[in-house]
Amino acid sequence: MSTITYKCPSCAAPLTYDGKSQKMECGSCGNAFDVDTVRQIARIEQEDGQYENMSWDARDEAFTPEEAARTRLFSCSSCGAELFTDETTVATNCAFCGSPSVIPAQFTLETKPQEIIPFQIEKAQAEQMFHDYFKNRKLIPNLFLTSRNVIDEIRQLYVPYWLFDCDADGRMTYRGTRILTSRSGNYRVTTTQHYLIRRSGTLSFRKLPVDASTLIDNKITESIEPFNTEQSLVFAPETLSGAQANRADVDAQTSQDRANQRVKTSTLDAFRQTVSGYSSVIPQSASINLRNATSVPVLYPIWQITTKKGGNTYTFAINGQTGELTCNIPWSKAKFFGRLFGMAGMAAAIGIAAMYALSSLGVIK
Ligand SMILES: [Zn+2]
């Protein structure tokens, strides 16, 4: 035998070769296995371990000097937001916090949005949506129902996102057991069958958005998703006309880590659902290999509305394209704390690769 330590497929303790039986024996659980089976399992696990690859091709381009000349960058000395707009738009207030203390900033836009979704919802419509929100709401505090709700500020803002596209090839292994009981005279015989279950397949993710602004609560951006990416335009400074965009301050790498989290969670869930009919299932290994993985910086439109009640400021966010509304008024049915992944098209094609049955027998009185 080589110096590789083989692990017991049922309990993971080290196996030792028994010359007499010509089997690999486990001193911990008492099972014995064919040498070939054990080798095969070890090979699968080694292959799957080298399979993982979750790297992305980020389209992180800087503004060209010509584009930079047509763009104005400024920062808010009140909230710290960094904002930009085209050269013809005069920014007197911060689109983020409403403060008038905006000052021009040195041009440093490394990440240029590739696409932008223009506003479909006009200011008057957004205001109407705010007022309509309070109609027929039984669950909101009386405070909002007994007196008129007045818009304190309404701001038009483009929010930066990174959009992720990929095909995720997954390879998963699970340890499963099936327990069968039968009677034999005065004994009850329990047979535990051990399985190594393998799954492989592909999940495609299209236009998975990850918020690229640290200033906006992810709960807000996620609650007003999804955006319809079919209406995207190629970005140019002029497409911002009249509105301000928040500069992306979450870099490609950090966004990729979050995208990987989402891809991983969705893939593991989808694969796990295909493993059924066992008494117990324990995930053993999971590897994901991404193909056609690209991330693209984009700008999406939102209206931010604030209103003051009883000494507090409440924020409303409206998807500037679809009109989806969210707010942080408590006890409402607003989806403020909902999580809505704008995950389109989970084309799942999950194939069953192989199943290796490892059986053992245990007898209890
Ligand atoms: Zn064992």
Ligand SMILES: [Zn+2]
């Ligand atoms: Zn501000």
